[in-house]
Amino acid sequence: MKKQCTNTMFKQHGFSLIEAIVAFLILSIGMLGIASLQLISLKSGRVAELRTVAVIKAEEVLERIRTNQLQVLAYASDVGNLGTDNGCNDYTGSINVCTSTEMAADDIYNWKLDLTNSLPGGTTAAIVVVAPTSKNPTATVTVTINWQERNAETQTMDDMSYSVSSHICNNTSC
Secondary structure, three states: OOOOOHHHOOOOOOOOHHHHHHHHHHHHHHHHHHHHHHHHHHHHHHHHHHHHHHHHHHHOOOOOOOOOOOHHHHEOOOOOOOOOOOOOOOOOOOOOOHHHHHHHHHHHHHHHHHHHHHHHHHOOOOOOOEEEEEEEOOOEEEEEEEEEEEEEEEEEEEEEEEEEEEEOOOOOOO
């Protein structure tokens, strides 16, 4: 019986070093792509968070105005008006009796203080109130919030703004 010789030198057993390096290179490129997507996601999440805070704070002040609707005109506040701390919203448990005008100034003070603590530096806010007329029995209240966000592409600060308007009745006949 004749024994057949096989050349075992040319048979491959496992991966070569070049194949392993190519696989590692492909895996590395994929991981870099995933890392950049994660970074973009984090940046977008921060932008969305700031915009959500602006929306919530605007709605918060509109609700404060609705609860004190007889003094809706007293809520008009330009950027420089920081309101007055009258202690009407004292959360220490003590009760302070305030007039509705004092409550409006106190609401503005507490709202703007909370707004500057919630959004980044350079935050400003204004409330514009258009008085009711014979044709429109409701007051038109416009809340505008401005803040700055860092633009990663240009390495500058971009001015951002959110504005919302609402019609608020300032008497019981509405």
